[in-house]
Amino acid sequence: xxxxxxxGLILLSPSVxxxxxxxxxxxxxxxxxxxxxxTFGRIPENGRGFIAQGLPPFARLYxxxxxxxxLDPWSxxxxxxxxxxxxxxxxxxxxxxxxxxxxxxxxxxxxxxxLCAPDNDDGWARGLVSIxxxxxxxxxxxxxESWIEAHPTRISGIKLAHAHQAVTFDDPEFxxxxxxxxxxxxxxxxxxxxxxxxxxxxxxEYYDPSxxxxxIEAYDGTRGxxxxxxxxxxxxxxxxxxxxxxxxxxxxxxxxxxxxxxLGRPLLIDEAGELVDASEPQYAWVLPxxxxxxxxxxxxxxxxxxxxxxxxRRYVNEIVAGMQEAGYSxxxxxxxxxxxxxxxxxxxx
Amino acid sequence: MRALLSLVALGALGCASPEAPAGPxxxxxxxxxxxxxxxxxxxxxxxxxxxxxxxxxxRIGFARFEGDVEVVFTSPEADALTDDSRIIGIGLGTAGDxxxxxxxxxxxxxxxxxxxxxxxxxxxxxxxxxxxxVEYDGDTVFRVAVLPPYxxxxxxxxxxxxxx
Numbered sequence: 001x002x003x004x005x006x007x008g009l010i011l012l013s014p015s016v017x018x019x020x021x022x023x024x025x026x027x028x029x030x031x032x033x034x035x036x037x038x039t040f041g042r043i044p045e046n047g048r049g050f051i052a053q054g055l056p057p058f059a060r061l062y063x064x065x066x067x068x069x070x071l072d073p074w075s076x077x078x079x080x081x082x083x084x085x086x087x088x089x090x091x092x093x094x095x096x097x098x099x100x101x102x103x104x105x106x107x108x109x110x111x112x113x114x115l116c117a118p119d120n121d122d123g124w125a126r127g128l129v130s131i132x133x134x135x136x137x138x139x140x141x142x143x144x145e146s147w148i149e150a151h152p153t154r155i156s157g158i159k160l161a162h163a164h165q166a167v168t169f170d171d172p173e174f175x176x177x178x179x180x181x182x183x184x185x186x187x188x189x190x191x192x193x194x195x196x197x198x199x200x201x202x203x204x205e206y207y208d209p210s211x212x213x214x215x216i217e218a219y220d221g222t223r224g225x226x227x228x229x230x231x232x233x234x235x236x237x238x239x240x241x242x243x244x245x246x247x248x249x250x251x252x253x254x255x256x257x258x259x260x261x262x263l264g265r266p267l268l269i270d271e272a273g274e275l276v277d278a279s280e281p282q283y284a285w286v287l288p289x290x291x292x293x294x295x296x297x298x299x300x301x302x303x304x305x306x307x308x309x310x311x312x313r314r315y316v317n318e319i320v321a322g323m324q325e326a327g328y329s330x331x332x333x334x335x336x337x338x339x340x341x342x343x344x345x346x347x348x349x
Numbered sequence: 350m351r352a353l354l355s356l357v358a359l360g361a362l363g364c365a366s367p368e369a370p371a372g373p374x375x376x377x378x379x380x381x382x383x384x385x386x387x388x389x390x391x392x393x394x395x396x397x398x399x400x401x402x403x404x405x406x407x408r409i410g411f412a413r414f415e416g417d418v419e420v421v422f423t424s425p426e427a428d429a430l431t432d433d434s435r436i437i438g439i440g441l442g443t444a445g446d447x448x449x450x451x452x453x454x455x456x457x458x459x460x461x462x463x464x465x466x467x468x469x470x471x472x473x474x475x476x477x478x479x480x481x482x483v484e485y486d487g488d489t490v491f492r493v494a495v496l497p498p499y500x501x502x503x504x505x506x507x508x509x510x511x512x513x
Contacts, residue, residue: 066438
């Protein structure tokens, strides 16, 4: 039944570069606000090994060529744009990150060059800039803000990844980043959840968004500084406690949003904090929770791609099918797949 | 520094061998014999003939040809190679008549004498940024591949602003 449902969702013709997503006859806009461009040469050795494990053994001989092309926005056939066109994604956010000790990095200047490429003249992609928490200086905040201020139509916000940057959510030394977001009126997309990536921090204070609640409250727009919208990427995945905290934060604060990437993996830690041997994808639990808690308008689709060729396309299908199975209306699916992200990241400022 | 050493090693090799050896060449970052990295599938078939087998999945295709040559393509089709599919790597499993700095059957010492120590490795595979990868079985080369060059950027640049 699941297979038939998925097959009916996507109109894909080999002769048409841009696929369309249709649900019950309605074509819906899809936005993926979480895509990572980079290069093989920007990924640390431990990260390359982890990524290479995802390649078939016979393909690892070609790893630099495959990874460079998969992570290049403009590479033909398998680059990020080709993958999203294939998957029916209309617009994306490309992310800068300073996670050089885990997944690799992409500096703000390199991101901006990508966004300025002629291939992006149609406005397919906007970007999120990021900040180094290592090699720390208050000047980093000034540099961060300069990108956001200078390019209001192509830089949409800030990307942070505390577990990969080895900083806890409530570390007072780095809270100035939210002042930047407040002054510039941009959202902050934060990695939340337990990461299996080598080198990432595995204690809850680095990945459980409950540690962020005081900051969320401080920037809710009622306490003397302008509001900041917090997008909890991965909905705290991997640890049931963290997932529940993400959902509860969204229920309590209207400046909290949930972002559905990386929920295809099973849960690793249960509500008691014990390791579990689960097999069901986490979205099968999270999507009904979002619906039952009335959080659809605070929830957005994303992939955390490109990961591997065909992943974006597959995840689009899985999440749409998962929402249908959970009883979402077409309006609600449209909200999650594109409208929430459009309102937050593709608005004028 | 390692890259510099590699260049020095290559330079030394070039000085010691003023005449290119006869026969088809494996040239890192460029070609294996007459198959070059800028070719399309239809051009490869003109050179090597029809593949003896192919595996294509999610727009990435591995085509095998006579002589233990494997050519990796990206394709606009999910599960088929098209005439305009593009090469991203050329592999070789048997040295045959080829000449080059690293060939199947060579020893690790011979490869490192020619190319220097590899700056990047994953498990049993060494990668050189000027465009060659070498897979070992113990200390003997099992397979090699000609790849597009890549840029090593292990050091994150300092943060800069717009007015850098």
